[in-house]
Amino acid sequence: MANLKSKYSFEICEERDIECEGYDGVVFISSNGQEAKSEKLKKTISEFVSVDPTLKSEIAILPVVDIPAKKLVYAPTGPLDADYDDVRSLKETAAKAIRRALKAGIRRPLVTLQENAKFPKSELVTLLGILEGLYVPIQVRELDPQKLPTIEKLGVHTSNKDRTASLVKQALTLDIGLNVARDIGWGDPERMAPPMVQQYVEKHFSNTSIKLTVIADINVINKEYPLFAAVNRAASVVERHRGRIMYLEYNPSDKSKVKETLFVVGKGVTYDTGGADIKAGGIMAGMSRDKCGAAAVAGFMQVVELLKPEHVRVIGAMSMVRNSVGSNCYVADELIKARSGALVRIGNTDAEGRMVMADVLCKMKELALDAINPHLFTVATLTGHAHLAVGVGYSIVMDNGPAKSAGTSKRLYDAGEEIADPFEISTIRREDLQFHRGKAEGDDVMQCNNNPSSRTPRGHQGPAGFLLLASGLDKHGSGGDTPLKYSHLDIAGSAGDFPDQATGAPILALANAFLLS
Numbered sequence: 001m002a003n004l005k006s007k008y009s010f011e012i013c014e015e016r017d018i019e020c021e022g023y024d025g026v027v028f029i030s031s032n033g034q035e036a037k038s039e040k041l042k043k044t045i046s047e048f049v050s051v052d053p054t055l056k057s058e059i060a061i062l063p064v065v066d067i068p069a070k071k072l073v074y075a076p077t078g079p080l081d082a083d084y085d086d087v088r089s090l091k092e093t094a095a096k097a098i099r100r101a102l103k104a105g106i107r108r109p110l111v112t113l114q115e116n117a118k119f120p121k122s123e124l125v126t127l128l129g130i131l132e133g134l135y136v137p138i139q140v141r142e143l144d145p146q147k148l149p150t151i152e153k154l155g156v157h158t159s160n161k162d163r164t165a166s167l168v169k170q171a172l173t174l175d176i177g178l179n180v181a182r183d184i185g186w187g188d189p190e191r192m193a194p195p196m197v198q199q200y201v202e203k204h205f206s207n208t209s210i211k212l213t214v215i216a217d218i219n220v221i222n223k224e225y226p227l228f229a230a231v232n233r234a235a236s237v238v239e240r241h242r243g244r245i246m247y248l249e250y251n252p253s254d255k256s257k258v259k260e261t262l263f264v265v266g267k268g269v270t271y272d273t274g275g276a277d278i279k280a281g282g283i284m285a286g287m288s289r290d291k292c293g294a295a296a297v298a299g300f301m302q303v304v305e306l307l308k309p310e311h312v313r314v315i316g317a318m319s320m321v322r323n324s325v326g327s328n329c330y331v332a333d334e335l336i337k338a339r340s341g342a343l344v345r346i347g348n349t350d351a352e353g354r355m356v357m358a359d360v361l362c363k364m365k366e367l368a369l370d371a372i373n374p375h376l377f378t379v380a381t382l383t384g385h386a387h388l389a390v391g392v393g394y395s396i397v398m399d400n401g402p403a404k405s406a407g408t409s410k411r412l413y414d415a416g417e418e419i420a421d422p423f424e425i426s427t428i429r430r431e432d433l434q435f436h437r438g439k440a441e442g443d444d445v446m447q448c449n450n451n452p453s454s455r456t457p458r459g460h461q462g463p464a465g466f467l468l469l470a471s472g473l474d475k476h477g478s479g480g481d482t483p484l485k486y487s488h489l490d491i492a493g494s495a496g497d498f499p500d501q502a503t504g505a506p507i508l509a510l511a512n513a514f515l516l517s
Contacts, residue, residue, distance in 0.1 A: 001165065004172040004306070007179075010134075011153040012172070014164040018067065018112050018157050025071040025106035026064070029094050029126050031116050032080040037159055038112070040066055045074055059097055061104045069110060073101045087119040088393070088420045094129025102149050110155035113167075121512075123158060124171055125420045128508075130154070131175040135501070138183040139191055173306045174511060178504035180204060181299030185292040185495065185502030189271035192291065194235075194244040194320035197268065201246060201298055201318070208305050215245040225359040227338050227470065228319060231352045234275065234329035235322040241270075243321035245360060248301045250314045257310045261371040262514060263364040267353045267380035268294025268320035275323050275349030276331045277450075285498070290353070292495035292502055293380035294318035299507045309515050313372070317364060319356040323349070332450075335443065339363065340472035342444040351448035353382045354463045358470035365473055368484055375408065375485040378467055379506065384452060385459025386490040390424045395494040395506045398426040398464050401478035403485040412487070412506070415513035421494075421506055428488075432458055432465030433474065445469045464488040 005012045018026050018038055028036055033056065036042045044064045049055045057078030064072045075097035077089045094111075101109050111130055116122035136148050158164045184192055184200065192200070198214055205212050215221060218236055222229045225245060232243035252258055269290035273279060279287065297316040304314050334346045339359040357378050368374035386396050395416070397409045409425045416423040435458070438444045447466065453459030467488060468474040476484040494505035 001169050004169060004176065007172070007176050010151045012168065013153065013155050014168055015110060015155045015157045016161050018110060020110070020155070021068050022153065023069040023108045023110040023155055025073055025101055025104070025109045026067065026069045027073040027097050027101055027109050027111045027130070028075065029090060029097055030074065030076040031090055031122065032077060034114060034116065036112070037114060040064060041072060044072060059100045061100070071104070071106065073097050073104070073106070073109070075100070086417060086420070086422065087122060087125050088422070090116070090119065090122055090126045091129035091132070091420045094126045095133035098130045098133035102151070107151050108153040108155070109151060110157060112157045114159065121418050123167055127156065127167065127171040128175060128420070131171060132178070135179060135182055137186045139187060173303060174508060176306060177299040177303035177507050177511070180302045181292070181295040181504035181507060182502045184295035184298055185289060185504070187288070189288045189322070190240070192288070193241050193270050193322065194268070195240060195242065197270070197318070197320050198244050198246065201248070204302065205248065205305065209250055209308055210301055210305050211249040213247040213249070216242070218242070221245065224339060226336050227344060227355040227359045228321060230330040230334065230336055230346070231275070231323055231355050232321045234324035234326045237328055238324070241322045241324065246318040246320065248298070248316040248318070250301065250304045252308070252310050252313060254310060258313050258372050259311045260373045260375065260514070261313045261368070263315050263368055263374060263376045264297050264300065265317045265319065265357050265360050265364055265376075265378045266294035266297030267291070267357055267378070267382065268318050269353060269356065270320060270322045272323045272350070272352065273325045275325050275329050275352060277348050277350045278325055279350065289495060289498050289502065290381050291320065293491060294320055295502065296379050296491065296504060296507055299504050300510055303507060303511050303515065307515055312514055315364065315367065317360045319360050321356050323352040338445075338470050340470060342470055342472065343438065343442060344445045344447055344470055345438060345440060345443045346447050348448040348450055353380050354466050354470070355447065358467055361467060361471040361473070365471055365476070365484065369482060375403065375487070376473070377487050377489060379489045379491060381492045381495045382463050382490045383460040383492055384454040385456065386492040388454055389460055390493050392493055393422065395421070395423045395509070396426050396460060396490040397423050398428050398461060398488050400428060400468065400473065400486040402483040403487045405478065406485055408485060408487050411513050412509050416506065416509035419508045419512045421508035423506070423509060426461055428461055428464050429458070432461045433469060435462050436466040436469055460490050
């Protein structure tokens with residue numbers, strides 16, 4: 001636990017009583033009118049709500065004269081619909097509450113958490129919301145650390161004294177992974193250019209159980225990852241922008257206990273100009289967030305490293321590249337032979353995300369053939385269509401045949417619902433593969449059409465079809481001799497659009513589905 005707490009700039013303590021000394025404010029998140037268990041807090045809340053009923057749904061700082069902290073940050077979620085609201089309401093309210101506490105000058109808050117019968121992980125999710133509200137972006141920490149206030153001490157109290165420590169440990173473990181993803185995702189195009197991401201990852205995983213392998217040699221990239229190399233071509237002439245492929249591997253100490261092997265590939269486009277098919281009309285702004293898939297892989301591997309699960313082996317891959325524009329950039333009409341041997345015709349250079357993952361996915365496929373119960377994933381802010389289809393805050397999961405038979409989408413959906421990292425489920429259909437089959441004589445795969453995904457029917461499912469074809473995974477479906485489970489996760493709606501915070505999605509759902517159970 002001490003190692004986890006050392007990652008934070010403030011002291012973290014588990015407390016047995018809300019009336020302990022050393023705090024200047026108690027924070028209480030009330031779910032759907034839930035009353036505080038403390039009689040003193042309950043009385044204070046009741047008195048103020050009777051004067052101002054709006055406090056049933058608005059955050060307020062209330063005086064409580066008979067507890068040492070003297071102040072109560074009362075943060076009600078407001079009414080929750082039993083059918084349509086979910087545990088995210090607690091997390092969102094908690095983040096707002098701690099930010100409100102900071103504005104009020106509270107520097108030593110004590111958070112009191114209460115169980116909620118409807119949400120099994122309500123206390124964990126609420127604490128994660130508190131920690132999210134305390135996150136300070138990496139460049140603010142580095143360039144002007146005094147700009148955003150933070151706290152000196154955080155206390156955590158629950159009604160179950162024996163369980164508080166384990167709850168705090170789990171929350172910190174997950175939050176540290178989320179912070180890795182937030183740092184990489186939030187960093188601007190220069191601070192988190194591919195070589196800088198390499199430095200960040202090397203620092204975080206040195207002297208740990210994670211084996212890091214970095215592919216930086218342009219000759220190796222050109223030979224073994226030709227689709228990635230095409231996207232990297234323009235940036236490769238600028239040293240500080242040159243692409244990197246990074247593999248992070250975790251192997252449990254006792255291989256006999258391994259029940260499952262996860263292979264997770266993340267899209268890490270540090271800036272997406274669109275390339276030759278340039279993003280025009282002001283839509284390029286915010287494209288530094290196009291690396292959040294790879295950021296999530298790094299964050300997930302951080303959680304793996306901290307938990308060190310015995311039952312699962314994990315290999316993550318970060319495809320870090322800048323989709324630059326210039327005389328050396330790749331263009332539509334090029335025909336490129338992928339690592340899988342498929343001949344891929346370029347249709348649109350702004351469909352670079354699938355390109356930078358396909359060869360890496362093929363490499364993972366090769367490794368999966370010799371692995372115990374393998375499951376492959378791609379994680380990417382891949383399509384505007386996904387954003388339009390499900391809206392802000394939702395990831396999309398879609399399975400190939402073997403993964404669908406194994407129930408992977410449902411597993412992630414249920415895990416995400418429980419821990420405030422929601423998924424919607426889509427289906428890969430025959431049209432998605434047919435759309436991407438080669439059109440010209442001799443072509444195997446058509447990378448993309450000339451329209452943005454938001455104006456393309458089945459615009460978020462189609463890229464999964466491309467990834468199947470370009471990586472050769474289409475040959476490992478349910479009817480093949482060696483079926484492999486593969487799920488594509490589009491996080492365009494959930495990763496966090498600039499200037500909002502990078503969220504770290506879908507780390508919580510992945511961890512809950514594969515590591516915590």
